[in-house]
Amino acid sequence: MFHQSVTRVRASTKTDRGGNVVKDWATATRALIGSLSVQPASQVEETDPTRTAVVTGWRVLSAPGTAPDIRADDRIEHAGMTCEVDGEVAAWPHPLGWGTHHIEFVMVRATG
Numbered sequence: 001m002f003h004q005s006v007t008r009v010r011a012s013t014k015t016d017r018g019g020n021v022v023k024d025w026a027t028a029t030r031a032l033i034g035s036l037s038v039q040p041a042s043q044v045e046e047t048d049p050t051r052t053a054v055v056t057g058w059r060v061l062s063a064p065g066t067a068p069d070i071r072a073d074d075r076i077e078h079a080g081m082t083c084e085v086d087g088e089v090a091a092w093p094h095p096l097g098w099g100t101h102h103i104e105f106v107m108v109r110a111t112g
Helices: none
Strands: 006-016 020-050 050-063 075-078 081-093 100-111
Touching: 020 075
Parallel strands: none
Antiparallel strands: 006 020, 006 075, 020 050, 050 100, 075 081, 081 100
16 A cells, blocks of 8 residues: 655755745755655536636645655655645654654645
C-alpha cells in the first residue's frame, strides 16, 4: 500500500524590493519522499461562461513508523503534476506513545 513516491518542493526565501521576505520558488529545493500511499480524495468542477475550473485533491499517508518532512507551505510533484499542500500536515501519534506513527496531508491541484 505504501509503494508510491512524491517530490517535495520547498521554496527558499528572498527579500523583495520593498524589504519583505517572500518565497523564491525559482531556487526551490527538491527531495524525493517515498513509502507513501496517494489516494484520490476529491474532484470539483465549476463552469461559467468564461472558464471551467477544476480542483482535484489527493489524501497522502506515510507508512507506519515514518514521518517525512512535509510542511503546509510546500508544493508536491506527483504524476507529472504540481500540487499545493492544502492545510496543515497531521502527525498521528503512535498508540503506545513512541513518537509519530505516520503523517497525513491533502494535496490539491487547481486548473482552469
